[in-house]
Amino acid sequence: MLKFVSFAVKFQINVHDLNNEMIAGNVNDIRMIQFLDDKGNLREEPGVSGRMLKHWHYEAMRQLILNGSAKGIGLCDACRVGEPIRPSMLKDGEFYTIKSEEAAVKGCGICDVHGYLIAEKAKGGKGEGEGEEKGTSARRGSRAMFSWLLPVLDVESCWKQVIHNRVSSDPAVMMPFNKSYASGFYGFVSVLDAGRIGLIESKLDSSGAGALIDESERKSRIKVALEAYRYLISGQMGASLSHAIPHIKPLEVLVAYSEEGPLPFPVSPIYQDYLVLTANLMPEHANLLYWGHAENDKAVKKDSIDEIFHEVINKI
Numbered sequence: 249m250l251k252f253v254s255f256a257v258k259f260q261i262n263v264h265d266l267n268n269e270m271i272a273g274n275v276n277d278i279r280m281i282q283f284l285d286d287k288g289n290l291r292e293e294p295g296v297s298g299r300m301l302k303h304w305h306y307e308a309m310r311q312l313i314l315n316g317s318a319k320g321i322g323l324c325d326a327c328r329v330g331e332p333i334r335p336s337m338l339k340d341g342e343f344y345t346i347k348s349e350e351a352a353v354k355g356c357g358i359c360d361v362h363g364y365l366i367a368e369k370a371k372g373g374k375g376e377g378e379g380e381e382k383g384t385s386a387r388r389g390s391r392a393m394f395s396w397l398l399p400v401l402d403v404e405s406c407w408k409q410v411i412h413n414r415v416s417s418d419p420a421v422m423m424p425f426n427k428s429y430a431s432g433f434y435g436f437v438s439v440l441d442a443g444r445i446g447l448i449e450s451k452l453d454s455s456g457a458g459a460l461i462d463e464s465e466r467k468s469r470i471k472v473a474l475e476a477y478r479y480l481i482s483g484q485m486g487a488s489l490s491h492a493i494p495h496i497k498p499l500e501v502l503v504a505y506s507e508e509g510p511l512p513f514p515v516s517p518i519y520q521d522y523l524v525l526t527a528n529l530m531p532e533h534a535n536l537l538y539w540g541h542a543e544n545d546k547a548v549k550k551d552s553i554d555e556i557f558h559e560v561i562n563k564i
């Protein structure tokens with residue numbers, strides 16, 4: 249049974265604003281990040297944070313569960329409407345956080361997979377000490393983990409600011425604004441700890457069994473978490489999809505999966521020799537599937553990205 253899956257994805261993306269977290273007045277600038285090339289030289293280029301990748305994986309799961317092929321998976325009220333404070337339930341028009349991990353995992357397929365952190369401030373007291381109610385916090389570690397999306401090191405990337413006009417009949421709101429768009433070859437790494445979906449470690453018996461949900465829902469949750477990666481690979485991420493769908497061309501997809509246990513992270517595809525290095529690193533129980541132009545004895549070459557998804561989903 250599928251325990252662990254990792255992805256190393258390389259694609260070309262032309263004219264994207266996948267990360268417009270830097271907003272100042274009329275300037276909607278792209279997030280830049282510093283990193284080193286393989287000779288140790290400093291580069292500062294557009295990158296997309298792993299928080300953003302995780303968010304868009306979350307969104308893809310949500311859409312598949314609500315509108316797609318993955319019906320029948322429970323969601324909390326926050327995930328149902330895309331409310332960021334989760335897990336929550338809606339009562340009389342207000343969201344109340346669900347504090348018990350058991351209730352959250354049983355009731356919500358996304359909070360199960362994506363984890364959460366609820367930190368509540370202390371209430372009631374006037375300062376430290378007496379009369380103060382202690383702040384509570386609850387957390388669940390994410391079963392899906394994401395790197396930043398970074399430019400691959402052996403090619404250049406570019407970015408440019410352009411001026412847009414808001415289209416309106418009211419001249420007062422016809423204010424020009426600036427926006428940056430970037431292009432380049434990018435890579436990211438992500439892992440899905442499929443074996444721990446539907447589980448709470450402290451509730452397991454000594455044999456390691458004891459999922460909180462029935463096996464068929466657990467499998468559906470793993471499947472939808474995997475299917476959501478197709479949408480990331482297609483560039484279905486970012487806040488500007490209505491007017492700036494990125495021009496994406498997948499270049500390479502390397503998937504490692506195991507039916508025995510956790511795997512090390514793959515070497516990042518921003519490095520030219522990542523396929524060889526990943527194959528060198530993986531333990532014997534890893535199965536490597538690869539779509540792209542390179543050859544490697546340890547990776548089974550597939551004719552399409554879809555074939556990779558099929559094989560992995562069949563192991564659930």
Ligand SMILES: [Zn+2]
Binds near residue numbers: 326336
């Ligand atoms: Zn939820």
